[in-house]
Amino acid sequence: MDVEKVDSSTQHIHCRIFNAQGVFQYWLSIIYAHNQLPLRNLQWKTLQEYGQREPWMILGDFNNVMKVGDRIGGHPVQSHEYTALEDMMPGSLSSKIVKEFLNAYISDHTPIRVQQKENEDRKQGIYREFKFLNCITENPHIGDTDLKAITYHITDGVKNIQNARLNLAQAENMLAADLFNQDHFDEEKNKKAGIQQLEDRNGRMLTEHKDIEAEVVNFYKGLVGTASSRLKHVDIVALRDGNQLNEEDRQQMIQPVSTKEIWEALQGVGDNKAPGGDVTYRYLINGKPSPSIQAKRGLRQGDPISPILFVLIMKYLHRSLRKLKHMPAFKFHPKCKKSGITNICFADDLMMFTRGDPVSVQIMMREFHLVSEATGLMASPTKCKVCSRGINATVQQQILQITDFSASEIPFKYLGVPMSCRKLNIHQCRPLVDRILHKGNADMTRKAPVAWDTVCNPRVLGGLNITSLKEWNIATMGKLFWNIQAKADKLWVKWISAYYLKCHSAMDWQYKNCSWLLANIFKCRDKVKDTGMATRKTVVYSRK
Numbered sequence: 032m033d034v035e036k037v038d039s040s041t042q043h044i045h046c047r048i049f050n051a052q053g054v055f056q057y058w059l060s061i062i063y064a065h066n067q068l069p070l071r072n073l074q075w076k077t078l079q080e081y082g083q084r085e086p087w088m089i090l091g092d093f094n095n096v097m098k099v100g101d102r103i104g105g106h107p108v109q110s111h112e113y114t115a116l117e118d119m120m121p122g123s124l125s126s127k128i129v130k131e132f133l134n135a136y137i138s139d140h141t142p143i144r145v146q147q148k149e150n151e152d153r154k155q156g157i158y159r160e161f162k163f164l165n166c167i168t169e170n171p172h173i174g175d176t177d178l179k180a181i182t183y184h185i186t187d188g189v190k191n192i193q194n195a196r197l198n199l200a201q202a203e204n205m206l207a208a209d210l211f212n213q214d215h216f217d218e219e220k221n222k223k224a225g226i227q228q229l230e231d232r233n234g235r236m237l238t239e240h241k242d243i244e245a246e247v248v249n250f251y252k253g254l255v256g257t258a259s260s261r262l263k264h265v266d267i268v269a270l271r272d273g274n275q276l277n278e279e280d281r282q283q284m285i286q287p288v289s290t291k292e293i294w295e296a297l298q299g300v301g302d303n304k305a306p307g308g309d310v311t312y313r314y315l316i317n318g319k320p321s322p323s324i325q326a327k328r329g330l331r332q333g334d335p336i337s338p339i340l341f342v343l344i345m346k347y348l349h350r351s352l353r354k355l356k357h358m359p360a361f362k363f364h365p366k367c368k369k370s371g372i373t374n375i376c377f378a379d380d381l382m383m384f385t386r387g388d389p390v391s392v393q394i395m396m397r398e399f400h401l402v403s404e405a406t407g408l409m410a411s412p413t414k415c416k417v418c419s420r421g422i423n424a425t426v427q428q429q430i431l432q433i434t435d436f437s438a439s440e441i442p443f444k445y446l447g448v449p450m451s452c453r454k455l456n457i458h459q460c461r462p463l464v465d466r467i468l469h470k471g472n473a474d475m476t477r478k479a480p481v482a483w484d485t486v487c488n489p490r491v492l493g494g495l496n497i498t499s500l501k502e503w504n505i506a507t508m509g510k511l512f513w514n515i516q517a518k519a520d521k522l523w524v525k526w527i528s529a530y531y532l533k534c535h536s537a538m539d540w541q542y543k544n545c546s547w548l549l550a551n552i553f554k555c556r557d558k559v560k561d562t563g564m565a566t567r568k569t570v571v572y573s574r575k
Contacts, residue, residue: 034059041065042074043091045081055085062091068112071095075119225317244316251324255312258327263404269351300335328407341408345376348402352383352395361394362386369529372522380445387422389429396434412436418443452546508555512537515552 033049044061060078064071071094078089095116096108229237231246276284310326330337352373355361364384367373373395374383383399385391403409416439419427431438442451447462449455487502488494515537518524531549532540542553 032056040074040077042070043078045078057086057088060087060089060091062089062093064092064094066094072115075115079119240317240319244319244321247314247316248321248324251312251314255326255329256324259407261404262407263401265347265405266351266401269354270347272350272353273346341379344402344406344408345381347406348381348399349374349376351398351402355394355398358394360390362388362391366530370522370526372526375522387419387426387430389426389433392430393433416443452548454547505555505558508552509558511552512555 032051033053034046035049036044036046038045042062042064046059046061048056048059050056058081060081062074064074081087093116096113097116226243227238229243229246231237237243237246310330311323312326313323314321330340353371355373356363356371362385363371363373364386367384372384374381376382383395385395399410412435415434415436417427417430417434417436418439418441419430420441422430427438442449444450449459483499485493486495487497487499490496514521515524515527515532519528527549531545537553538556540553542550
C-alpha cells in the first residue's frame with residue numbers, strides 16, 4: 032500500500048491510497064478535531080470543500096457529538112454543536128454512521144481494521160493479534176456463524192482467563208486457611224501493585240526485592256540524606272540592596288534562646304505539623320518498610336519554618352534580579368519597565384518577566400542560577416514553562432534552549448483558572464463552578480422559583496441568611512477600587528498607576544481602552560462614592 036499526502040492542517044491529514052501496483056484505491060482523511068467548537072467547525076467546512084466523488088474514508092477523533100442523545104451527563108446537547116458536522120456529510124452517509132455504529136454502542140475509540148483484499152499473511156499461516164469487543168454481539172448484522180468463526184480466534188484468551196481464575200482461587204484458599212497471617216496479604220498485595228523490576232543507574236535490571244530496596248534507598252540517601260557541600264557564597268551587595276535590621280533588632284536576633292521560649296514554640300506547632308530538623312524517612316517498598324534514612328537537607332512537608340525560609344530566599348532572589356536594571360544589555364518586559372518588575376511570587380510559585388530576546392533571558396537565567404547555587408533551591412525543568420508572544424519561532428527555540436524549559440500558551444492556567452485579563456467564558460469557568468455548586472440533576476426547563484431578595488435576608492427578617500453573591504461581588508470589587516485609592520504601596524496598584532492612571536486621580540480617570548477586569552473595578556466607582564469614600568483623601572499619581 033502507498034500513501035500520498037495531498038493536504039494537512041493542525042486537525043487533519045488528507046491523502047490518497049494506492050495498492051502495491053500503484054492503482055488508486057480510495058481517499059483517506061485522518062482527523063484529530065480541536066476541542067473548541069469554532070475551530071472544529073472550520074475543520075468540517077474544509078472537509079466539505081474537498082467534495083470527493085470517489086471512495087473516501089474519514090477516520091480519527093472527531094471530538095463531536097452526532098445527535099442530542101450522544102452526551103451522558105453534563106449540559107444537554109445543543110443543535111449548533113453538531114450542525115456543521117452534519118452538513119459536511121451527505122445525508123445517507125450521516126444516517127448510516129449513526130445507525131450502524133452509534134446505535135450499536137461502539138465508542139469513538141473502538142479500533143477498526145480496514146482490509147482491502149485477502150491478507151497475504153493469512154495465506155502463509157501468519158496470524159495477528161485479535162481483539163474481541165462485546166459490543167460486536169449487539170450488531171444485528173452479525174449472525175451465529177460469524178460468532179463461531181470469531182470464537183476460534185479467542186480460544187487462547189479464554190485459556191488465559193481460566194488460568195487467572197485458577198490462580199485467584201488458590202490465593203483465596205491460602206488466605207482462608209490462615210486468615211491472620213500478614214505475610215500472605217503482603218505477598219498478594221505485592222504481586223498486584225509492587226515494583227517487579229527496576230533499572231539501576233548502570234542500566235542493570237533488578238528483579239530481587241533486596242536489590243530493588245537497596246537501589247531505592249540509595250537514591251533517596253543522595254536526595255535527602257546528603258548535605259549540600261558546594262553551596263556558593265551569597266551576593267552581599269544584593270542582600271544589602273533594601274531594608275535592613277537596625278542595631279536593636281540585630282542584638283535581639285543573637286540573644287540566647289531560653290528553655291521557656293523553646294517550649295512555647297513547640298506548643299504552638301499544630302498536631303499536623305512536623306517540628307523538626309531531626310527528621311528520618313522510611314519508604315514503603317513492595318509493602319515492606321525500608322531502613323531509616325537520616326535527613327540532612329530539606330524540610331518535611333508541613334514544617335512551620337518552611338514558608339519563612341522560602342520567603343527569605345525569594346527576597347534574596349528579588350534583590351538579585353533587581354540588579355538587572357543597571358545592565359544595559361538587559362531589557363525589561365514591555366509592560367514591566369516603568370515599574371521595574373522582574374519577578375512575582377505567589378505562595379510557592381514564581382513568575383519571571385523579561386523581554387523576549389535571548390540576551391535578556393540569558394542574563395536573567397544566569398542570576399537565577401547564581402541564587403540557586405547559593406541557596407540550594409533548584410527549579411524543576413519539568414514543572415517550568417515559557418510563555419511568549421510576538422516573537423518568531425527561531426527566537427522562541429533559542430529561549431527554550433537557554434532555559435531548558437518547555438513552551439506554554441497564553442493564557443496559561445493557575446489553580447485551574449486561565450490567567451487572562453479578558454472576560455472568561457462559561458467553559459473556562461465551568462471546572463471551578465462544578466466544584467462549588469450543586470452536583471445533582473442538571474436538567475432544567477425553567478428558572479428556579481426562588482425569591483433571592485427574601486432568602487438572602489437574615490433569619491430574623493424571614494430569610495435564610497444566604498449570602499447574596501451579587502452584593503458580595505459588588506463589595507469585593509469596591510474593595511479593590513478602595514485599594515487603588517488608598518494602597519499606593521501595593522505592587523499591582525503601582526503597576527496600574529504607571530500604565531493606566533498616570534497623572535490622573537482614580538476618582539476622575541475615564542476607563543477606556545483598558546482590560547475587561549480593570550473596567551469592571553472602576554464601574555463600582557459610583558457605588559463607592561455613595562458610601563462616603565469620596566470624602567477620603569484622594570491619591571493622585573504623577574508621571575515621573
